[in-house]
Amino acid sequence: xxxxxxxxxxxxxxxVATTSSIMRDVIxxxxxxxxxxxxxxxxxxxxxxxxxxGACVLSEFLFCKITKKEQSISDLSAVVTGLxxxxxxxxxxxxxxxxxxxxxxIVIVKMLFGGIGKNFLNPxxxxxxxxxxxxPSLMSGTFVTPKVAKTLSxxxxxxDAVSSPTVLSQIExxxxxxxxxxxxxxxxxxxxxxxxxxxxxxGFVYLLIRRVVSxxxxxxxxxxxxxxxxIFPRGEDEAINFALASLLSGGVVFGSLFxxxxxxxxxxxxxxxxxxxxxxxxxTVFFRYFGSxxxxxxxxxxxxxxxxxxxxxxxxxxxxxGGANAKK
Amino acid sequence: MAQTFHGGIHIDENKNTAAMAARPFAExxxxxISMQQHIGAPCVHSVAVGDHVDIGQCIGDNxxxxxxxxxxxxxxxxxxxxxxxxxxxxxVTHVVIENDCLHTVTPSLDPVTxxxxxxxxxxxxERVRKAGIVGMGGAAFPTYAKIKSAIxxxxxxxxNCAECEPYITANHRLLLEQPEAVIKGxxxxxxxxxxxxxxxxxxxxxxxxxxxxxxxxxxxxxxxxKVLKTKYPQGDERQIIYALYGKEIPxxxxxxxxxxxxxxxxxxxxxxxxxxxxxxxxHKRITVDGDAIKKPCNLIVPVGTSAAEIAELCGxxxxxxxxxxxxxxxxxxAQWSMDSVVNKGTGALLFLSGVKEKQGQCIRxxxxxxxxxxRLMPALLAAYSExxxxxxxxxxxxxSCVECGCCTYVCPGKVPIVQYIRNAKxxxxxxxxxxxxxxxxxx
Numbered sequence: 001x002x003x004x005x006x007x008x009x010x011x012x013x014x015x016v017a018t019t020s021s022i023m024r025d026v027i028x029x030x031x032x033x034x035x036x037x038x039x040x041x042x043x044x045x046x047x048x049x050x051x052x053x054g055a056c057v058l059s060e061f062l063f064c065k066i067t068k069k070e071q072s073i074s075d076l077s078a079v080v081t082g083l084x085x086x087x088x089x090x091x092x093x094x095x096x097x098x099x100x101x102x103x104x105x106i107v108i109v110k111m112l113f114g115g116i117g118k119n120f121l122n123p124x125x126x127x128x129x130x131x132x133x134x135x136p137s138l139m140s141g142t143f144v145t146p147k148v149a150k151t152l153s154x155x156x157x158x159x160d161a162v163s164s165p166t167v168l169s170q171i172e173x174x175x176x177x178x179x180x181x182x183x184x185x186x187x188x189x190x191x192x193x194x195x196x197x198x199x200x201x202x203g204f205v206y207l208l209i210r211r212v213v214s215x216x217x218x219x220x221x222x223x224x225x226x227x228x229x230x231i232f233p234r235g236e237d238e239a240i241n242f243a244l245a246s247l248l249s250g251g252v253v254f255g256s257l258f259x260x261x262x263x264x265x266x267x268x269x270x271x272x273x274x275x276x277x278x279x280x281x282x283x284t285v286f287f288r289y290f291g292s293x294x295x296x297x298x299x300x301x302x303x304x305x306x307x308x309x310x311x312x313x314x315x316x317x318x319x320x321x322g323g324a325n326a327k328k
Numbered sequence: 329m330a331q332t333f334h335g336g337i338h339i340d341e342n343k344n345t346a347a348m349a350a351r352p353f354a355e356x357x358x359x360x361i362s363m364q365q366h367i368g369a370p371c372v373h374s375v376a377v378g379d380h381v382d383i384g385q386c387i388g389d390n391x392x393x394x395x396x397x398x399x400x401x402x403x404x405x406x407x408x409x410x411x412x413x414x415x416x417x418x419x420v421t422h423v424v425i426e427n428d429c430l431h432t433v434t435p436s437l438d439p440v441t442x443x444x445x446x447x448x449x450x451x452x453x454e455r456v457r458k459a460g461i462v463g464m465g466g467a468a469f470p471t472y473a474k475i476k477s478a479i480x481x482x483x484x485x486x487x488n489c490a491e492c493e494p495y496i497t498a499n500h501r502l503l504l505e506q507p508e509a510v511i512k513g514x515x516x517x518x519x520x521x522x523x524x525x526x527x528x529x530x531x532x533x534x535x536x537x538x539x540x541x542x543x544x545x546x547x548x549x550x551x552x553x554k555v556l557k558t559k560y561p562q563g564d565e566r567q568i569i570y571a572l573y574g575k576e577i578p579x580x581x582x583x584x585x586x587x588x589x590x591x592x593x594x595x596x597x598x599x600x601x602x603x604x605x606x607x608x609x610x611h612k613r614i615t616v617d618g619d620a621i622k623k624p625c626n627l628i629v630p631v632g633t634s635a636a637e638i639a640e641l642c643g644x645x646x647x648x649x650x651x652x653x654x655x656x657x658x659x660x661x662a663q664w665s666m667d668s669v670v671n672k673g674t675g676a677l678l679f680l681s682g683v684k685e686k687q688g689q690c691i692r693x694x695x696x697x698x699x700x701x702x703r704l705m706p707a708l709l710a711a712y713s714e715x716x717x718x719x720x721x722x723x724x725x726x727x728s729c730v731e732c733g734c735c736t737y738v739c740p741g742k743v744p745i746v747q748y749i750r751n752a753k754x755x756x757x758x759x760x761x762x763x764x765x766x767x768x769x770x771x
Contacts, residue, residue, distance in 0.1 A: 006650050006682060007662035009747040011733030013339070013494065014685050017740045022693065075688070117691040117741070214694075268694040268705055317703040319725040320566065321579040 019116070023076035025212045029203035030083050030258070036199045037192040040146040041091040043154035045192045048089060048098050053082030055102030063111045077116050081105050084124035084258060087193020088251065088298070089131075091149045093138050094158035101127040121305045122265045125255075125298055132298075140293070143189045168249040168294045180241070183248035194254040204257040213261045216270055220277030221256035221284075222247065228285040252284060255297035265305040272308075272315035280304045330532045332557035333567040335701030337734045339560050339658075341533065342494045345615050350501045350626040352611075353641055355429050358407070359632030360422040361387060361398050362414055365671040366462040367469045368394030373423050379406045382434035384607055386458075387423055396460045396470045396672075401610040401630035404428040415654050415661055415671055422669070425632070437606035444603075449479055449520045452603070459602030460609045460672070465499075465563070465592035466655055468673030471599070474589065477582075478521055482589035485523045486572065487514060489530040489537070489593050490556060490563035493656025496676045498613040499593050501626045503530075503537045507544045510593055513600035514551055517591065526551050529568050533558040560658060561732040565590045567701055579728050612670050614677055616642050620649035621679035629670055636666040638677055650682035658733040688741040696735035696745060702728050706735035710748035718759070721752035729753065 037045040056078040064071045085101050105127035113119045132139045144152075152159045168190075182188055186196025193200075207213045230243035237245075247253065260266060260280050267276050280300050287296030364370040371388030381387060381400035389397035404427045414420035440447065440455075447455075457472035465488060487510075491499045503510060514526050530538060532555050545551045556562050556571050566577050568590065575586050583590055598609050612631050617624040622643030629638065635652055639645050653660040654674050670677070696706035704725050712720040726749055735745045 004664050005652050005662070005666070007664055008651070008683055009744055009750070010653075010660055010662070010731075011658040011737050011746065012651065012653050012660060012662065012678070012680060013657040013737065014742060015337075015339075015738050015740075017695075017738070018685075018742070019688055019691055019740050022691075022740050077691075115689065117689050214698075263692045263694070266692075268692065268697045268707060270698070273694075312705070312708070316705060316724070317697075319579060319704060319728045320570075320702040321576045321581070321728065322725065 019075045019077070022212055023080050025207060025210045026080050026258075027076065027083065029207045029212075030080070030087070030193070032199035032202045033087065033193045033196055033254075034083065036186055036196040037087070037091075040186060040195060041149040041192060042152060044149070044152045044159070045086075045091050047095065047154045048091065048093065048192065049083065049086035051095050052086035052089070052098035052102050053079055055099040056082035056085070056106050059103045059106035060111065063107055067111075069115070072115055075116060078106055081110070081123045083193070085127050087254065087258075088124065088128040088191050090139065090143050090190075091152065091192055092144055092159055093135075095155075096157070097131060097135065097138060101131045104130050117264045119264050120308070121302060122259055122262045125259050125302055125305075129298055129302060140295075145189045146187065149189075177241075180244055180248060183245065190249075191251065191254075194251050197248055197253045200254055200257055214270065214273065216273035217261050217266060217277035217280070218256045220274045221260055221281040222253070224278045224281030225252055225256075225284055228282060232285075232289075234289070246288070250288075250295045251297040255284075255301055256280070259297075260301050260304070265308060267308050267311045267315060269312070269315050269317055271317070272311045275315060276304055276308065276311050279307070330555045330557040331571040332559055332562065333570045333701055335699055335703070335734070336559045336561060336567070337699050337737055338558075339494050339737065341558070342617070343497050343500070343533070344495070345617055345624050345626050346497045346500055348497075348501070348624070348626050350498070350505060350613055350628050352628045353633070353638075354402075354431065354630065356402065356427055356630060356633040356637045358424055358426050358634070358637075359402050359630050360412065360424045360634065360667075360669045361401065361632040362412075362669065362671055363388050363398060363421040363423070364414060365398060365460075365468060365631070365673065366396045367467065368396070368473075370420065371395060371398050373409060373421060375406050375409075375423060377406050377409060380404070381406060381425060382432045384437055384610055385434040386460075386608070394470060394473055396462050396472070397458060397608070398423075398460055398631075399608045399610050400425055400434075401632050402427040403430050403432040412667070413664060415663070415668060415674065417661070422632075433607075439606035440603045444516060444519055449475075449522065452516065452520045453479075455602055456599055458608065459598065461595060461598045461602060462609070462672045463592055464594040464598065464609075464612070464672060464675070466659070466673050466675055468671070471591070471595055474591075475517070475520055478584050478589035480522070481584050481587065482521060483523060483587045484573075484589070485514075485517060485521055485526040486565075486568060486583075486588055486590045487526060487528045487593055487596060488563055488565065488568055488590045489528055489534070490568060491534075492531060492558070492560045492563040493658055493660075493676075494560075495617045495678055496615045496656050498615045498626060498675050500534055500537060502597060502613055503534070503593055504540060506597060507540050509597055509600050511541075511544055511551065512604070513596035513598075516599055516603060517596065518550065521589065525549065527572065528553045529556055529572060530554070531556050531558040531562055560734065561701065561730070564701075564730055564732060566730070579725070609672050612672060612674060614638075614670060614674060616677045616679075618653070618678040618680045620646045620651075620681050622646060631672055632669045634666065635663065635668050635670075635677055638670070639666065639679065645679050646681075648681040649679050651678075651680040653678040653680060658737065659731065685742040687743060690739075690741050690743050693740060695738040695740065699734040699738045701732075701734070702730060704729060706745045706749065709752060710743055710745040713748040713752040718752050718755040721749070722756045726752045727756060 105123035283300035
C-alpha cells in the first residue's frame with residue numbers, strides 16, 4: 001500500500017497571527033509606559049515589575065508542572081498579566097507584594113478556571129483588588145511624588161517613605177491647568193504604569209494599528225466617563241476642568257485602554273463592546289462618587305467582567321438571513 | 329466603487345498562475361470516472377470491463393432521479409470497475425479507462441444546428457442534463473435541476489466570476505481565453521430562463537477580464553458587468569447577492585427564493601459547448617499550485633485524471649509536500665491519496681507543505697465574530713460544540729454556517745472552529761431527522 005497523505009479539515013491555510021504574537025504586541029504597547037515609570041519613579045519601578053512578571057510566569061510554569069498540563073508560558077500572556085499588575089502598584093510597596101499578587105493572579109484567577117481565555121475576571125485586576133483589601137496601607141497609603149520616588153532603593157526589600165496625597169484624592173479641591181498638563185504627560189505621583197496618559201495612548205495606538213484591539217471599549221468607556229463627570233461635576237472648579245482632571249487621574253485611562261480591553265473578560269461583538277465600555281465608564285463614576293475609596297476603575301471593570309456572559313447574549317448579532325432585511 | 333458585503337477576510341491571494349494560459353493535457357494513461365460527481369443520486373454504470381469507449385460516450389446515468397450522467401473523457405478500454413474513496417471521503421464506484429491515445433470521439437454527439445429559438449427551454453434543459461453539466465464552481469449541483477427550478481422564478485441571472493479562493497485562477501483564465509463562448513453561453517441561459525438580462529459579477533483583482541468583456545459585450549443592456557471588491561468569501565452566492573442588491577437570502581433558503589440564479593463561468597461555457605458541439609462535460613479546467621509543486625500551472629484535463637499524473641506533468645512535488653487539497657485552501661477537501669481523481673467540481677489541485685500550527689485555546693479575541701459574514705459567534709459555537717452542547721449551537725444559528733473557514737483562518741489560538749461547527753451541524757441535522765421519523769411513525 002502506498003503511503004497515505006496527511007488530511008485535515010479545511011481551511012488549509014491560517015493567518016500568521018498567534019496568541020503569542022498578539023501578547024508580544026501587547027508587551028510592546030506597554031513598554032512606553034514602563035520606560036516612563038522607570039524614568040519618573042526610578043529603578044525600583046523596574047525591580048517591582050520584574051518581580052511581578054517573574055512571579056506570574058513562574059506560577060504558571062509551576063501550575064502546569066504540578067497539574068501535568070501542557071506548558072503554556074510560551075504564549076506570553078503571563079508576562080502581560082505581570083506587567084499590568086506591576087503597573088497598578090505604587091512604587092513604595094515591598095518587593096514581596098507583587099510576588100504574592102502575581103501568584104494570586106495566575107493560580108487563583110486564571111489557571112484554576114482553565115487558563116487563558118477561560119478566566120472570567122481579569123487576573124491582574126483581581127490581584128490588584130486582592131492586594132488592595134489585604135494590604136490596604138501598603139497599596140494606597142504610600143503614594144509618593146516622583147522626586148521622592150527616585151530616592152528609593154531599587155533593591156531594598158521594603159522602603160519607608162513619607163506619603164504625599166495624590167491628585168485623585170484632592171481632585172474636588174480643584175486642580176490648575178499646569179497640573180492637568182503634568183497629569184497628561186505623567187509628571188505626578190501614582191502607580192507605576194498609570195501616570196503617563198501620553199505613553200499609554202502611544203501604546204494603545206500601536207495596538208490599534210496592529211489590529212490587536214478595537215477602539216470600541218475605550219472610546220465608549222472614556223466618553224461616558226467624561227460626559228458624566230462633566231454633567232455632574234463635584235467641587236467648586238469649572239465642570240470642564242473637573243472632568244479633565246478626573247479623566248487624567250487614577251487608573252481610568254490605563255484601565256480603559258489595557259484592562260477593560262482584556263480579551264477573555266470583555267464581550268465578543270462590537271455592539272457588546274460598546275455597551276460594556278459604556279457601563280464600565282458609568283460604574284467608574286459611580287464608585288468614585290459614592291464609594292469609600294477614591295479610585296473606581298478597578299472595581300468597575302471587575303464588576304463588569306462578571307456581566308460579560310449576559311452582554312454577549314444580549315448583543316448577539318442577528319444571523320445573516322435571519323433578520324428583517326432578509327424578508328425584503 | 330466596487331460593491332461588497334460585511335465581514336469576511338483579506339487573505340494572501342497567491343494567484344501565482346493568473347498569467348499562465350491553460351494547457352490541455354489529453355493523454356493521461358488512465359482515467360477513473362466517478363459515478364457520483366454531483367449532489368444527488370449516484371449514476372449506474374452502463375459499461376463492463378473490456379468494453380471500448382470513445383470520448384463523450386455516456387457510461388453511467390440514473391434517469392428519473394436527481395442525477396447527471398457521466399461520460400468517457402478519453403477513448404480506450406474499460407479495465408476496471410471498482411469502489412474507491414471519492415473526493416469527499418465516501419466510497420464511490422469508479423469506471424477505470426485505459427487511454428488508447430487515439431482520441432476517437434463518439435459518433436452519437438448531437439449538436440444543435442438550427443437557431444436557438446427553435447428549441448424550447450425544456451429541450452435545452454434536457455440537453456444540459458444529458459451533457460452531465462454540474463455547478464463547476466465546486467458545489468456540483470446538477471445544472472439542469474437548477475435551471476428547471478429557476479424558470480419562471482428567477483428574474484436575475486448572475487454569472488459568478490468572483491473566484492475568491494486563494495491560488496485558483498482557472499476561471500480567470502477561462503474568461504480571458506474564451507470570452508465569446510462564455511457570452512454565447514450566457515445568451516443561451518437568458519433565453520432558457522426567460523430573463524431579460526444577465527450580470528457578470530467579478531472581483532476587482534481581474535481587471536484584464538473586465539476590460540476584455542467590456543470590449544466583447546455588444547448589447548450592454550443585456551449583459552452588464554458588476555465589479556466586486558476582492559475579499560473572501562465574495563464568491564459565496566449569499567454575499568454576491570447581498571453585494572449586488574442588498575438582499576439577504578433567508579436562512580435555509582436558496583438564491584431562487586429571492587429571485588436570483590447564479591452560474592459559474594465554466595458551467596456557462598459547458599452549456600454553450602453542449603449545445604454547439606454536442607460534447608458533454610469531459611474536460612475540467614484546474615489550477616495546479618501550492619508551495620510543494622515544482623511547476624504551478626493551469627491545465628485542461630480529462631475528467632478522471634489522477635493527482636499522481638498531474639503532479640508528474642507539473643514537474644513533480646517538492647520534498648516538503650505533505651498535503652494534497654482538491655479545491656481552494658479555504659474550503660477544499662484534503663485527499664488521502666495521490667490516486668484521487670479530478671471530478672467535474674474540482675477547481676484546483678493544491679500541493680501544500682505540512683501543517684505548522686498547533687491547536688491552542690480560544691482567547692476570546694473576537695476576530696472570528698468580526699470575520700463572520702453570516703454574523704454568527706463562531707467562538708461560542710465552537711466552545712459549545714466541543715462540550716457536546718448542540719442545543720445551544722442550534723440556538724446560536726449553527727445551521728446558518730456556510731463553512732467558509734474565515735473564523736478558523738483568523739483564529740490566533742488555531743482552534744479548528746469550522747470543524748467544531750460541522751460536528752454540531754451534523755448532530756443537529758441528525759436529531760432533526762430522527763425527530764421527523766419518529767413524528768412520521770406515530771401518525
